Amino acid sequence: MSAAIDAVLAQAREFLGERLTTNQALREQHSHGEDPIPPVLPDAVAFVLTTDEVSRLMKLCHQHKVPVVPFGAGTSLEGHVTPVRGGISIDLSRMIQVLQVNTEDMDCRIEAGVTRQQLNAHLRDAGLFFPVDPGSVCTIGGMVATRASGTNAVRYGTIRENVLGLTVVLADGRVIRTGGRVRKSSTGYDLTRLFIGSEGTLGIVTEIQLRLHGIPEALSAAICQFETLQGAVESVINVLHAGIPVARMELLDEVQIAACIAHSKLEGLEAAPTLFFEFHGTDAGVAEQAQLAEDITLAHGAHGFQWATSAEDRGKLWQARHDAYWAALALKPGYRSLTTDAIVPISRLAEAVLGVKQDIETSGFTAPIVGHVGDGNFHVLILYPPNDPAAMANALGLDKKIVGRALALGGSCSGEHGIGIGKREFLEQEVGPDVLDVMRSVKTALDPYGLLNPGKLFLN
Secondary structure, three states: OOHHHHHHHHHHHHHHHHHEEOOHHHHHHOOOOOOOOOOOOOOEEEEOOOHHHHHHHHHHHHHHOOOEEEEOOOOOOOOOOOOOOOOEEEEOOOOOOEEEEEOOOOEEEEEOOOEHHHHHHHHHHHOEEOOOOOOOOOEHHHHHHHOOOOOOHHHHOOHHHHEEEEEEEOOOOOEEEEEOOOOOOOOOOOHHHHHOOOOOOOOEEEEEEEEOEEOOOEEEEEEEEEOOHHHHHHHHHHHHHOOOOOOEEEEEOHHHHHHHHHHHOOOOOOOOOEEEEEEEEOHHHHHHHHHHHHHHHHHOOEOOOEEEOOHHHHHHHHHHHHOHHHHHHHHOOOOEEEEOEOEOOHHHHHHHHHHHHHHHHHHOOOOOEEEEHHHOEEEEEEEEOOOOHHHHHHHHHHHHHHHHHHHHOOOEOEOOOOOOOOOHHHHHHHHHHHHHHHHHHHHHHHOOOOOEOOOOOOOO
């Protein structure tokens, strides 16, 4: 351990005590996320409880030029939490206070370690909810860092549209508050949006001001299955073109739904391309939306809707969707998943998904497709044996082919998972050298020593 690390640890223990640790097991826990990136041990882990503690720790790390990596739930899929240059992993998962709820204005302020599930449990009696739902148990601070979205984005938007302001600790320990509680402002640079999606490379988010929504009067969920994948994708496009305000619209190909049937014990379904729908609104509005959507799907070869109207049935349905990643892994016990995150304009969705399906078949991999297709975003879970370098290389080759196809169709390499380590080369392809230079300039201005989550976003 370096003299710089020793100096930081000695001083930080004065205010963190036993919450600053070099325990081997905890360092291993903070050495990786849910991704295929090789783990790297941090030199220490700091469990912080307040913005002031993060600020004091950052001042020490800045003084001694020690790298830091913010850590939330550890569920990232692109190596965001891997401390590639060692240093200190700053764990914000114990910052779980809901600081303020403004029921009439439908907003709240929370600490960064609060999860979507915790916040919605807190809000339930107020008749409000936070809609951004990536599917796994993520901290909202981590969702801000990666500009997350998920199943509800087609109606309620991504985390970007639901954040009003932030408290951020900068690389030198200064604390700033961006944004506020108002729904719009034209005062200077939009620093809130700058930090959203910055992946912990520009500052550490410790508090978030969130926009909330009223719990709908009526909710209804349905599944419909199709003769062909093309029919399912074309239904998505036509539902959107018809202006039907679906809350969720999720695609699972026949491989993924077969995995979900086995893993989540779903009954009455076949291994066929499938759409999951959810409708929000009044009783009459939901009924009308559902009927219009069903008519469109029937015209594209669907077998008709199977309804999940009770809260219990809806919960089981969406839990199965949220468990799709684990269901896919269960198809090949002992394998890992290289997960793609391509997104394309809605008009090119059929071309993208059907082309990717051909790529998968040619590759020979088992690779389920699942996606938030209401906004053109879909994932391919490429299953590969972890100790086979040739298989890993071939999986990366398929990943590159999928991203290349999305970029050629006017899309992006990442719709919601971020860049991290895994997609750095694709970022350069997508935005070009001039945009990348501007990004580097912003990074240098805010973090001149390169201490905040180094090795992420940029190849060098």
